[in-house]
Amino acid sequence: MTPSQNGVRPMAAITVRNLSKTFSRRGKALDDVSLVVQPGEMVGMIGASGSGKSTLIRHISGLLVADRGTGGQIEVLGTPVQQGGSLNAGARFTRARVGVVFQQFNLVGRLSLLTNVLLGALGRIPSWRGSLGWFTRAEKLAAMQALHQVGMADFATQRASTLSGGQQQRAAIARALVQQAEIVLADEPIASLDPKSARRVMEILAHINREFRITVVVSLHQVDYAFAYCPRTVALRDGRIVYDGPSTALTPKFLTDLYGAQSEELILPGAYGQGRDEAAAEPAPIGRPATATAIAG
Amino acid sequence: MVDLDQGRQPVPATHSSPGRPADGTEVGLPPRDLKQSWGTVILWAVVLGLLVWSWEGADMRPEELVANSANMARYLQGFLQPDFYDWPIYLEEMIITVQIAIWGTALAVLCAIPLGILSSENIAPWWIYHPVRRLMDAFRAINEMVFAMLFVVAVGLGPFAGVLALWIHTTGILAKLFSEAVEAVDPRPVEGIKAVGANWNQEVIFGVVPQVLPLWISYSLYRFESNVRSATVLGIVGAGGIGQILYESIRGFYYGETAALLLIVIVSVTLLDILSQRLRKMVI
Numbered sequence: 001m002t003p004s005q006n007g008v009r010p011m012a013a014i015t016v017r018n019l020s021k022t023f024s025r026r027g028k029a030l031d032d033v034s035l036v037v038q039p040g041e042m043v044g045m046i047g048a049s050g051s052g053k054s055t056l057i058r059h060i061s062g063l064l065v066a067d068r069g070t071g072g073q074i075e076v077l078g079t080p081v082q083q084g085g086s087l088n089a090g091a092r093f094t095r096a097r098v099g100v101v102f103q104q105f106n107l108v109g110r111l112s113l114l115t116n117v118l119l120g121a122l123g124r125i126p127s128w129r130g131s132l133g134w135f136t137r138a139e140k141l142a143a144m145q146a147l148h149q150v151g152m153a154d155f156a157t158q159r160a161s162t163l164s165g166g167q168q169q170r171a172a173i174a175r176a177l178v179q180q181a182e183i184v185l186a187d188e189p190i191a192s193l194d195p196k197s198a199r200r201v202m203e204i205l206a207h208i209n210r211e212f213r214i215t216v217v218v219s220l221h222q223v224d225y226a227f228a229y230c231p232r233t234v235a236l237r238d239g240r241i242v243y244d245g246p247s248t249a250l251t252p253k254f255l256t257d258l259y260g261a262q263s264e265e266l267i268l269p270g271a272y273g274q275g276r277d278e279a280a281a282e283p284a285p286i287g288r289p290a291t292a293t294a295i296a297g
Numbered sequence: 298m299v300d301l302d303q304g305r306q307p308v309p310a311t312h313s314s315p316g317r318p319a320d321g322t323e324v325g326l327p328p329r330d331l332k333q334s335w336g337t338v339i340l341w342a343v344v345l346g347l348l349v350w351s352w353e354g355a356d357m358r359p360e361e362l363v364a365n366s367a368n369m370a371r372y373l374q375g376f377l378q379p380d381f382y383d384w385p386i387y388l389e390e391m392i393i394t395v396q397i398a399i400w401g402t403a404l405a406v407l408c409a410i411p412l413g414i415l416s417s418e419n420i421a422p423w424w425i426y427h428p429v430r431r432l433m434d435a436f437r438a439i440n441e442m443v444f445a446m447l448f449v450v451a452v453g454l455g456p457f458a459g460v461l462a463l464w465i466h467t468t469g470i471l472a473k474l475f476s477e478a479v480e481a482v483d484p485r486p487v488e489g490i491k492a493v494g495a496n497w498n499q500e501v502i503f504g505v506v507p508q509v510l511p512l513w514i515s516y517s518l519y520r521f522e523s524n525v526r527s528a529t530v531l532g533i534v535g536a537g538g539i540g541q542i543l544y545e546s547i548r549g550f551y552y553g554e555t556a557a558l559l560l561i562v563i564v565s566v567t568l569l570d571i572l573s574q575r576l577r578k579m580v581i
Binding site: 061063092093094095096097098099100102104105106107108109110111119120121122123124127130131133172175179 | 483485486488489490491492493494495496498499502503504507508510
């Protein structure tokens with residue numbers, strides 16, 4: 001049973017308290033991380049590779065568990081996901097309310113786009129029906145609607161593997177929509193995409209955040225995207241949160257102070273200026289260039 | 298030859314001599330790894346040693362081939378006049394042989410799907426995949442002929458014993474092949490399915506199975522081919538099929554009939570191989 005929507009907003013969308021994670025090979029990936037995300041926020045998460053962004057996101061969605069005996073705790077939409085290094089029994093049902101968008105899209109290549117998107121409903125429908133792949137007409141229509149939202153309805157019958165990275169990533173977002181996710185966690189969603197597809201995906205994320213009030217946490221490799229699309233940015237370094245505040249404060253100088261030599265990885269030569277220009281050209285405050293027409297087109 | 302070699306010259310060679318690139322530094326061959334060359338010598342010594350060691354036990358008598366060449370020629374002569382007089386019976390038996398293989402393979406595929414998934418490291422916990430794997434090892438280790446003899450005792454003479462024998466043995470083989478395919482899947486789509494709140498069954502059905510299906514089909518067809526070949530000898534122990542008359546005609550020195558039977562087997566197996574190869578190409 002999914003906890004019912006009773007109209008009363010839970011206090012926070014995501015609450016992370018004192019989370020630490022140590023991998024046997026790589027050492028400490030997260031070091032006493034605490035973070036609160038309010039419903040309806042769009043939060044960017046930046047940091048060099050290995051700074052713990054993906055690890056944090058995978059903990060929130062319950063795909064990883066924290067170190068035992070450290071008292072680390074995660075609550076999502078008022079429901080505990082994990083505490084003290086063990087997953088809560090109902091984690092699967094919380095997972096159903098949280099959409100995850102992955103760097104490598106994680107679609108099933110041999111299934112059609114429509115089926116892939118329909119699979120988003122698995123956490124909500126009776127499991128016998130889900131296991132047999134019996135989806136109702138209403139569910140199929142909802143999936144088509146979601147594909148339309150991300151501009152991929154024309155490709156519904158194509159195998160996911162035949163599509164480009166950007167197209168697959170848009171379908172992955174459609175899967176989160178079919179899931180009726182209240183939170184979307186995007187783990188480097190644009191790291192494997194060309195700049196044009198990357199902007200498109202970021203626009204769609206901003207769109208679903210604005211239109212459907214879906215809380216979005218998106219980890220990013222390049223700071224310009226955080227600057228352009230996310231009012232709030234959380235910066236990680238070596239598994240610790242080193243900055244949490246408005247993205248407008250993230251000037252190149254500030255980043256150099258935060259990251260030292262690592263900042264080169266975050267501010268790709270040229271990319272930063274380009275992002276800046278685009279953000280400046282858009283009328284939206286703190287650069288949120290997404291428009292409804294851009295989404296539909 | 299000369300032309301080919303010149304065509305393969307790397308581009309820089311046109312403006313600097315080989316072994317001496319543009320920056321002037323000498324490029325020599327990498328030093329020979331002594332450990333590796335000794336390893337090669339030892340490996341060959343072991344292989345030769347094994348062959349020598351097995352000579353006696355395997356009763357190798359190549360001189361007999363020459364000494365008895367006249368007998369052999371006569372023996373072969375008998376085969377040169379295939380006797381197709383009873384061909385309707387042969388054909389009927391061959392069809393039964395194929396039917397045994399069809400049922401043996403079909404039942405094995407059905408069982409190998411769950412057993413293969415359960416013996417995959419990346420899907421099942423160790424306390425499940427270890428026992429399942431050992432059971433599958435046992436199924437594979439015992440030859441289908443042995444199973445056939447056991448089942449003849451259990452269910453009586455006839456094709457059904459053959460079906461059961463192929464079923465058990467092939468289940469062991471396919472479960473291993475299936476699980477190897479499962480262990481090679483891309484974990485990311487599976488994680489994607491897990492992340493939407495799907496249960497374990499659904500992760501396997503939608504995340505794993507679509508990825509491995511072409512390989513599974515290919516393996517199943519290949520095992521079907523092999524099972525047709527195996528089924529041709531099951532009759533020797535009374536488990537049905539063409540093997541029984543084949544055995545009788547060999548024991549009775551009916552060379553003509555034996556030749557006819559062998560031809561029928563060769564033609565049928567070849568046809569089925571071609572057919573299944575075509576089908577396999579279609580799914581991959």
